Structures are given as C-alpha cells and as structure tokens.
Amino acid sequence: MHQLRITFTHWKDVVGEKFDQSNSGVRVPIPDGFGALYLFILLLGEATIDLVIEETNRMARQKLAEKPERLVQWHDISRPEFMAYLGLSIIMGINKLPRFSDYWTSDPFLENRGVKSVITKNRFEQICQYLYFSDSSLEPKKGTPGYDRLFKCRQIITNVVSNIQSAYYLFKTSRSMKE
Numbered sequence: 174m175h176q177l178r179i180t181f182t183h184w185k186d187v188v189g190e191k192f193d194q195s196n197s198g199v200r201v202p203i204p205d206g207f208g209a210l211y212l213f214i215l216l217l218g219e220a221t222i223d224l225v226i227e228e229t230n231r232m233a234r235q236k237l238a239e240k241p242e243r244l245v246q247w248h249d250i251s252r253p254e255f256m257a258y259l260g261l262s263i264i265m266g267i268n269k270l271p272r273f274s275d276y277w278t279s280d281p282f283l284e285n286r287g288v289k290s291v292i293t294k295n296r297f298e299q300i301c302q303y304l305y306f307s308d309s310s311l312e313p314k315k316g317t318p319g320y321d322r323l324f325k326c327r328q329i330i331t332n333v334v335s336n337i338q339s340a341y342y343l344f345k346t347s348r349s350m351k352e
Contacts, residue, residue: 201340221332233303257291
C-alpha cells in the first residue's frame with residue numbers, strides 16, 4: 174500500500190490562482206519586538222485568560238470545601254502563575270520526557286532547571302487538578318432545554334473564535350479546495 178504525500182510550495186497550489194495573499198493575514202498592528210507570544214495572547218484573549226483563572230479558582234474552592242484542612246493550603250492562582258502554567262504546558266508538549274515527574278527530577282541527565290525554577294511539581298499538579306473553564310453549577314442537565322455537550326468549553330471556543338475573527342482576516346476565494 175502506497176501512502177499519498179501532498180506538499181504545497183505556494184498557497185496557490187491549495188486554493189488556485191485566485192488567491193489574493195495581499196488581503197490575508199493579521200489585521201491588528203503587532204508592536205516591534207513582539208512576536209508569536211503576543212499573537213497567541215491576542216488570539217486567546219484577556220477575557221479567556223480571566224475566565225479560566227476565575228473558574229479554576231472556583232472549582233478548587235468548591236472541591237476543597239469538603240476538606241477544610243486542604244482548603245487552607247490552596248491559594249488562588251494569579252494571572253502570572255496561570256501564564257507560567259500555560260507556557261510550561263506548551264513546553265511539556267514539545268519537550269516530552271518519559272514521566273511527568275521527570276520535569277522536576279534532580280537526575281542531572283533529565284532535570285529541567287527552567288521548569289523547576291518556574292513552579293513546583295505540587296503546585297503544577299494542583300492547577301491541573303482544578304483547571305476548569307465554566308461554572309458547573311450553571312450547566313443544564315442532559316435532556317433539558319439549553320443542554321450543550323460543549324458547555325464546559327463553549328465560552329472558551331466562543332472567545333477564541335471571536336478573537337481570531339477580529340484579529341485575523343481569513344482569505345476567501347471563489348473556488349473551493351474540493352474543486
């Protein structure tokens with residue numbers, strides 16, 4: 174069995190001759206010295222970041238309310254801490270190690286001083302455990318009006334799509350890719 178391999182050297186190979194590259198791309202000015210991180214945060218959105226922080230803190234307090242001895246150990250995540258968590262999550266996806274705990278190991282062949290200097294393993298795990306994107310008390314039950322299978326991430330999707338539509342012009346052509 175042969176695998177079909179398709180490569181594109183130019184966008185016109187994908188969309189045809191009517192592709193107008195001059196009208197596609199980022200609509201907002203990107204300040205000098207800013208790059209991928211600036212654009213990532215722009216597309217993710219400040220409201221999305223605030224929402225995740227708020228809902229994660231809410232979930233932690235709800236879950237830990239049943240265990241007062243653990244609730245006193247929790248402190249709400251802040252914006253800088255969440256951004257560090259998000260950045261490390263991306264780095265961990267790029268720089269994969271055999272075990273999650275290896276990012277904090279003292280083994281000189283595996284240790285990652287950068288990760289260790291940003292957040293402790295216990296705190297990273299705490300944030301993972303309570304990471305949440307919506308207020309679960311507002312979720313409609315299955316079979317009731319307003320039920321949405323994507324309720325838990327709907328606001329994130331809505332925010333990101335809106336941010337992309339505001340910041341980036343997606344090209345359009347008169348030909349479809351299927352033609």
